[in-house]
Amino acid sequence: MSGNGCSCEGSPAPAAAPAAATPCGSGAQYTELVWETLALPASSTVVSPPFPTHGANAFDFVAVTIFGASLQTSVQAQVSDDGVNWSNAGSPLQITAVGYSASSAITGNSFAQVRFVGIESGGNPSILSLIARFFCG
Numbered sequence: 001m002s003g004n005g006c007s008c009e010g011s012p013a014p015a016a017a018p019a020a021a022t023p024c025g026s027g028a029q030y031t032e033l034v035w036e037t038l039a040l041p042a043s044s045t046v047v048s049p050p051f052p053t054h055g056a057n058a059f060d061f062v063a064v065t066i067f068g069a070s071l072q073t074s075v076q077a078q079v080s081d082d083g084v085n086w087s088n089a090g091s092p093l094q095i096t097a098v099g100y101s102a103s104s105a106i107t108g109n110s111f112a113q114v115r116f117v118g119i120e121s122g123g124n125p126s127i128l129s130l131i132a133r134f135f136c137g
Contacts, residue, residue, distance in 0.1 A: 028137055030054070034061070034130040040073065040120040048130075050083055050113040056134035058107040059114060065098045065128040072096070072122030075130060077103070079111035086115065095128070105135075 032051045040046055053059070063075055073095040078086040090106040120126050 029133060029135045030056075032132045032134070034116050034132050035118070036129055037066075038118060038128055038130065040118050040126045040128065042120055042123050042125050044120050046118045048116040048118075050080065050115040051132065053079075053109060053112060053114055053134060054136075056136050057109050058105050058135040059109060059132055060105045061093065061103045061116065061130060061132040063093060063095055063101045063128050063130050065095050065101065065126055068095075068098055068126035068128075069124045070122055071098075071124070071126055072120065073126045073128070074119045074121070075103075076117045076119070077106060077132075078115050078117060079109065080113045080115075081111055083113055089114070092119075095126070 034048050034051070038046060059077070061075065061077065065071065065073065074092040075095070076092040077089045079089045080086045089109070089111075090104065093101055093103045095101050114132065116130060116132070118128070118130070
């Protein structure tokens with residue numbers, strides 16, 4: 001018998017406390033699908049919805065262009081603390097051919113949100129997908 005009057009013999013052990021979550025959730029990184037299929041008309045600009053960074057201190061992004069001719073496409077990451085005032089982060093990713101393009105890592109991030117701006121400055125449309133990858137730690 002224990003001190004509270006109940007017998008603890010044969011009782012299951014208490015459940016273990018859950019592991020502490022990182023700012024990214026349960027791992028050191030996570031991904032966000034920014035645009036599954038973005039049809040970017042000629043001479044246009046499209047802005048993605050903002051994504052919370054969940055405390056990530058770095059991110060990068062990958063574009064897969066599936067259609068376009070004489071491409072003059074770029075994707076610029078922008079960061080914000082308040083969702084109103086946005087600043088460019090890193091260099092724009094220049095896309096000049098159909099296929100895979102990856103940005104350099106943008107480090108030292110301490111902002112609450114990130115969004116992406118797709119720009120087609122040429123006279124031809126493009127179609128692309130964009131995935132962002134966020135890193136904690």
